[in-house]
Amino acid sequence: MLSRFWSNTRREFHSLSEQEILALAISSEEDDARIYLAYADGLREDYPASAKIFEEMAAEEETHREMLLKMHKARFGPEVPLIRREHVKGYYERKPDWLVRPLGIEKVRAMASQMEQQAHRFYLRAAQQTKDVDTRLLLGELAIAESGHQTTASQLEAKHTPDEVRDAEDKAEHKQFILTYVQPGLAGLMDGSVSTLAPIFAVAFATHDTWTTFLVGLAASVGAGISMGFTEVASDDGVISGRGSPIKRGLATGIMTAIGGLGHALPYLIPHFWTATTIAFAIVIVELFAITWIQNKYMETPWARAIFQVVLGGALVFAAGMLIGNA
Structure with a gap:
């Protein structure tokens, strides 16, 4: 009974017959061809030259599949056993990245x-486990072909994506990353870090109660994160602007807004008021520097201008919070 409970439904690779090895190779080539076509489909709109590369690589995988089918038909007949990667223990798996x-x-x-x-590596191991001369020769040839695909891919890349095309594609990808993640995330971090300064420090200096200050900071941060996230999602569907998925942008904005506020709210879990306030102030400086660095690195804002904008805004909001809290 215990053996049935702990049994593994996957087969050991060394237990496969030569027919099953061929069937596994056939299904693997078919899957890889489909994955390459999915890559081509996903890249076609933004990277048409690279999409062409994957179309040609898919065609080559189909050629390998046909060679394997002919060998299987000659040795075992036209009926191919159903065996796939997930049926074999230790066999490599393909993550569904092509669906994203x-x-x-x-x-x-x-x-x-x-x-x-x-x-x-699969074809090398399969060839070692096969005794039939013709099958072993075919598997060895496919191992060489797969090893040479690196060269083939390079040749296709040189053909379809010369340096200027690849540079343009890389720049387009970098721009999309900035529009979808960096820009919304930066807006959220700035809002969370700066806008919550006034309520958090106003409560802190008005009450000198660290727990109350933490609760206000937590509420302000989470509330701002939810509000900013939904605002970003509703403001632009990304179709015309090209800014990418509104869900991804909304998550980037909401999460970074909450992080920005929680950074200087969490220190107020410390019971001692001045210790908590000193740490919170130090974290504010780190947050403002992080905003400045992101602006300089990704938005190409000059250091002096970025520092002036962020520090001035943060200082004014911090001062407003202290003045109101001590009123």
């Missing part, structure tokens, strides 16, 4: 390279 849109060009290229390396 938009596709990142560099991530797709890296995944394709990993796919070819895994396929190369």
Whole structure:
């Protein structure tokens, strides 16, 4: 009974027959071809040259599949057993990254390279486990072909994506990253870090009660995060502006808004008022520096201008909070 409970439904690779090895190779080539076509479909609108690369790589995988089918038909007949990657213990798996849109060009290229390396190792091991001379020869040829796909991909890339095209695609991807994540996240961080300064420090200096200050800071941060997130989602669907998914932008804005406010609210979990206030003030400085750094790195705002805007705004809000709290 215990053996049934702990049993693994996956087969060991060494237990596969030669027919099952061929069937596994056939299904793997079919899956890889579909993945490459999915990559091409996901890249076609923004990166048409790279999409063409994956279309040609998919065609090559289909050629390999046809070679394997001919070998299977010659040795075992036309009926191919149903065996896939998930049926074999220790066999490589494909993560469904191709289902996530938009596709990142560099991530797709890296995944394709990993796919070819895994396929190369599979064919080497499959050939070692096969005794039939013709089948072993075919598997060895496919191992060489998969190993050479790195060269083929490079050749296709040189053909379809010369340096100027690839540079343009990389710039487009970087711009999309900024529009979808950096810009909304920066807006949220600025709002959370700066706008919550006044209520948090006003309550802190008015009550000198760290727990009350923390609760107000928590409420202000979470509330601002929810408000900013929904505002970002509702403000632009991204279709015309090209800013990307409103859900992703909303999450980036909402999460960073909450983080910005919680940064200087959490120190008030410390019971000692001045210790908590000193730490909160230090965290505010770190937050303002982080905002300045992001503006300079991603938004190309000059350091002097970024520091002036952020520090001046933060100082005015902080001063307003202290004045109101001590009134």
